[in-house]
Amino acid sequence: MTLKIRDIELDMPVILAPMSGVTDMPFRRLVKRMGAGLVISEMIASQAMIRHTRQTMKMIEKSEEELPSVVQIAGCDPDVMAEAAKLNEDMGAHIIDINMGCPVKKIVNTYAGSALMRDEDLAGRIMDAVVNAVKIPVTLKMRTGWNDDNRNAPTLAKRAENAGIQMITIHGRTRCQLYTGRSDWEFIRQVKEAVGIPVIGNGDVITEQDAVTLLEKSGADGVMIGRGAYGRPWFINQVGHFLKTGEYLPDPNLKTQYTILEQHVDDMLIHYGEEAGSKIARKHIGWYSKGLDCSADFRVRINQTETVHALKNEIKNFYGSLC
Numbered sequence: 614m615t616l617k618i619r620d621i622e623l624d625m626p627v628i629l630a631p632m633s634g635v636t637d638m639p640f641r642r643l644v645k646r647m648g649a650g651l652v653i654s655e656m657i658a659s660q661a662m663i664r665h666t667r668q669t670m671k672m673i674e675k676s677e678e679e680l681p682s683v684v685q686i687a688g689c690d691p692d693v694m695a696e697a698a699k700l701n702e703d704m705g706a707h708i709i710d711i712n713m714g715c716p717v718k719k720i721v722n723t724y725a726g727s728a729l730m731r732d733e734d735l736a737g738r739i740m741d742a743v744v745n746a747v748k749i750p751v752t753l754k755m756r757t758g759w760n761d762d763n764r765n766a767p768t769l770a771k772r773a774e775n776a777g778i779q780m781i782t783i784h785g786r787t788r789c790q791l792y793t794g795r796s797d798w799e800f801i802r803q804v805k806e807a808v809g810i811p812v813i814g815n816g817d818v819i820t821e822q823d824a825v826t827l828l829e830k831s832g833a834d835g836v837m838i839g840r841g842a843y844g845r846p847w848f849i850n851q852v853g854h855f856l857k858t859g860e861y862l863p864d865p866n867l868k869t870q871y872t873i874l875e876q877h878v879d880d881m882l883i884h885y886g887e888e889a890g891s892k893i894a895r896k897h898i899g900w901y902s903k904g905l906d907c908s909a910d911f912r913v914r915i916n917q918t919e920t921v922h923a924l925k926n927e928i929k930n931f932y933g934s935l936c
Contacts, residue, residue, distance in 0.1 A: 614856055616650065616811060616835045618708060619750040619779045621681055625650030625853040626835030629842060630815060631685040638674045639880035644842065645679040648850025652679050656712050659688030659697035681707035687715060689724040691742035702747045711743055713755040716788045727788035731759050736769060740776040750779040757800050760789040764800065767807040774808045782813040782837050801831035813837050821855035844900025871932035874901045887921050898928065905935060
């Protein structure tokens with residue numbers, strides 16, 4: 614299976630979802646290195662992008678290993694969104710992704726993210742402005758709608774295609790569901806039938822069979838995986854391999870998982886600096902160790918560490934006791 618986004622062809626239609634506070638450069642690079650078809654940046658606020666805030670510039674840092682580079686932008690002003698898209702293109706982005714799916718209250722309250730699904734005219738003007746501002750492909754991520762009474766993703770998808778959007782990702786929940794209930798993979802088929810561009814299905818893919826079922830129910834052209842990759846940077850490659858061959862790839866053994874985690878932590882320390890990097894690393898360490906023997910106690914000790922040396926020693930001792 615392959616996936617084409619205008620002139621960019623991916624040899625695997627399995628994509629790492631953009632996730633705030635998760636898909637930073639160290640994690641994207643790791644997941645891409647392990648076989649993902651495409652990885653996407655954290656959501657970047659368009660206003661912050663234009664102001665070149667220090668945090669935003671750190672968020673859009675990229676490495677050669679994660680190319681093609683995809684930057685997701687969010688906002689509610691067409692002109693500002695267009696300028697942010699152009700700035701990212703000038704800094705080497707290969708694809709711009711528009712966020713119309715974030716359900717978080719602080720984003721929705723600024724009329725960005727999934728709030729845009731309630732204003733189809735504004736959503737359309739944003740899509741027009743961004744597509745016209747850049748020469749690179751523009752994609753879109755959204756939900757099925759605002760709530761069960763307003764599931765307008767098929768209508769917006771057609772508007773997106775007419776604007777020149779090259780690919781659409783649908784998370785199979787409404788905004789009001791947040792992350793509760795189940796992702797409605799069957800509804801995604803209505804979006805797929807409404808447009809001729811690639812449609813990607815997203816939501817609740819935590820096993821290889823989930824990906825197969827999503828594709829069967831939705832008719833989608835590919836799968837986007839978010840929380841299913843927490844602590845499992847190898848999972849997206851496992852899904853891609855299964856879709857191609859029907860064969861399961863086993864998880865790396867614990868010794869290999871330790872090596873992967875150790876390198877991931879080192880990359881975060883380099884990227885953010887030791888103080889910030891060690892704090893950010895804690896959540897990833899928790900995800901990696903989930904389900905392992907005595908992992909709850911291990912996570913308590915990790916969260917109590919005060920130095921990088923102590924953090925690394927706790928990781929080494931924990932995995933050393935298991936391997």
